[in-house]
Amino acid sequence: AQTVTQSQPEMSVQEAETVTLSCTYDTSESDYYLFWYKQPPSRQMILVIRQEAYKQQNATENRFSVNFQKAAKSFSLKISDSQLGDAAMYFCAYSLIQGAQKLVFGQGTRLTINP
Amino acid sequence: DADVTQTPRNRITKTGKRIMLECSQTKGHDRMYWYRQDPGLGLRLIYYSFDVKDINKGEISDGYSVSRQAQAKFSLSLESAIPNQTALYFCATSDLTGSQPQHFGDGTRLSIL
Numbered sequence: 598a599q600t601v602t603q604s605q606p607e608m609s610v611q612e613a614e615t616v617t618l619s620c621t622y623d624t625s626e627s628d629y630y631l632f633w634y635k636q637p638p639s640r641q642m643i644l645v646i647r648q649e650a651y652k653q654q655n656a657t658e659n660r661f662s663v664n665f666q667k668a669a670k671s672f673s674l675k676i677s678d679s680q681l682g683d684a685a686m687y688f689c690a691y692s693l694i695q696g697a698q699k700l701v702f703g704q705g706t707r708l709t710i711n712p
Numbered sequence: 713d714a715d716v717t718q719t720p721r722n723r724i725t726k727t728g729k730r731i732m733l734e735c736s737q738t739k740g741h742d743r744m745y746w747y748r749q750d751p752g753l754g755l756r757l758i759y760y761s762f763d764v765k766d767i768n769k770g771e772i773s774d775g776y777s778v779s780r781q782a783q784a785k786f787s788l789s790l791e792s793a794i795p796n797q798t799a800l801y802f803c804a805t806s807d808l809t810g811s812q813p814q815h816f817g818d819g820t821r822l823s824i825l
Contacts, residue, residue, distance in 0.1 A: 606752070632813060642802060642816035688754055697762075698806065699745070699770065700814060702754035 599624045601691050603703035610679045611711050617664075618674045618706050620689030627651075628694040631665065631672045636686040636705075645687070648672065649694070676708075684710045715739045718803050718817035726825050731790040733820045735803030741815070742808040744786040746770075746778060749800040749819075758801075761786055762808075793824045 600623045610616035633645040648656045648665050655663050660677045689703040716737045725731055743762055747755040757770030759778040779787045800821050804814040
């Protein structure tokens with residue numbers, strides 16, 4: 598079975614600084630997606646970024662980028678120029694590209710931004 | 713209006729009661745999912761459905777049942793609620809191709825006393 602592990606329950610960063618959230622996963626499959634979701638206090642689940650495993654290039658979305666290391670099964674999220682609005686719970690998630698595409702989530706990392 | 717609507721937003725009830733959480737969507741998606749979120753555990757899949765005749769158990773289906781009344785509606789029921797079912801519940805949808813990420817509702821916070 599696939600598993601996703603986020604080993605940092607909490608992280609904090611100064612406003613305008615850069616922070617990296619870690620995620621590792623375990624799978625025997627070769628074709629899959631990896632995601633980072635943001636959950637602010639409003640509790641919405643907001644997609645931050647998606648990476649297809651067959652793409653070597655790391656995905657980026659404005660201030661958000663990932664470091665995808667397929668062999669190491671690592672998928673970290675870097676947030677540059679942190680803003681107060683980035684404060685949230687962040688979840689790493691995995692799904693197969695084929696089939697039911699059930700999402701498997703990590704435990705979450707709560708990110709605090711210090712002004 | 714939200715694309716994926718969950719009702720109620722919050723609910724407090726007592727042990728032993730029957731509870732139904734509802735999800736409706738206007739995205740025209742075939743696939744619908746129910747997840748449960750607990751602190752320190754992330755989200756876990758309860759049930760999922762690809763159409764009204766296709767219902768599948770997820771990782772933690774015990775104590776829950778679902779009904780897919782129409783393409784747009786997917787309800788989750790707790791036949792006899794117990795306190796350890798206190799959690800935040802999310803409905804999500806995706807299209808048949810699965811080429812787009814799942815789209816989540818705003819969640820139902822359920823507290824069972």
